[in-house]
Amino acid sequence: MVRATALAWRWRRNPLRRRTDVLEAWVGLSAVVLMLLAGPVTGWVTGSLSHEALRHMAREQQQHRHQVTATTVRALHGRPSEADREVTASRDGHHRVVARWHGPDGKDRSGVVSVRHPTRPGQPFPLWTDDHGQLSGRPLDYDTAAVHAGLAGAGAAIAACGLVEAVRRIVVWRLMQRRYAHWDRAWLRAGQTWGRADAGS
Numbered sequence: 001m002v003r004a005t006a007l008a009w010r011w012r013r014n015p016l017r018r019r020t021d022v023l024e025a026w027v028g029l030s031a032v033v034l035m036l037l038a039g040p041v042t043g044w045v046t047g048s049l050s051h052e053a054l055r056h057m058a059r060e061q062q063q064h065r066h067q068v069t070a071t072t073v074r075a076l077h078g079r080p081s082e083a084d085r086e087v088t089a090s091r092d093g094h095h096r097v098v099a100r101w102h103g104p105d106g107k108d109r110s111g112v113v114s115v116r117h118p119t120r121p122g123q124p125f126p127l128w129t130d131d132h133g134q135l136s137g138r139p140l141d142y143d144t145a146a147v148h149a150g151l152a153g154a155g156a157a158i159a160a161c162g163l164v165e166a167v168r169r170i171v172v173w174r175l176m177q178r179r180y181a182h183w184d185r186a187w188l189r190a191g192q193t194w195g196r197a198d199a200g201s
Helices: 002-008 019-064 082-087 142-193
Strands: 066-075 095-102 108-115 124-129
Touching: 019 142, 095 124, 108 124
Parallel strands: none
Antiparallel strands: 066 095, 066 124, 095 108
């Protein structure tokens, strides 16, 4: 209530109102309007474009990634080498095993795979590969794509509002600098005539 009253006086005519007060009020109003318009529009456009791109990515991945059944050959222990990191399929797995699987291209393949749970030799487990049987990650699903698009839209809307607020602060800061400079000049003029009989002070 106090802040609203403090802002409202800048719009009313009074002898204490300065030109910079009016400009500051207009800058604040313009910033609010831009936030209400630019924020939702930017968020909607960004979210829509992101959603379309992510849905296309999900569609491509679901067409070219296949779930096959792999069989554990043996478990690996110790820290993985750089070569093992490059051929490991699951980035969030904790146990490394040598596995063998039959790829969609009809060829048998084998390699080092990360699995969430320890497996015994001969135990089957699901594995994602590409069209050529090479290890691949799980394809993106449409629900996850929608969530990511929504987050992108919300982030873009927040960024747009933040940019408007940053510009408003810079403009207000410049107005304050002009106001202080005006005060300095006024005090300088007052100091030059202070105490003179013909100055009316």
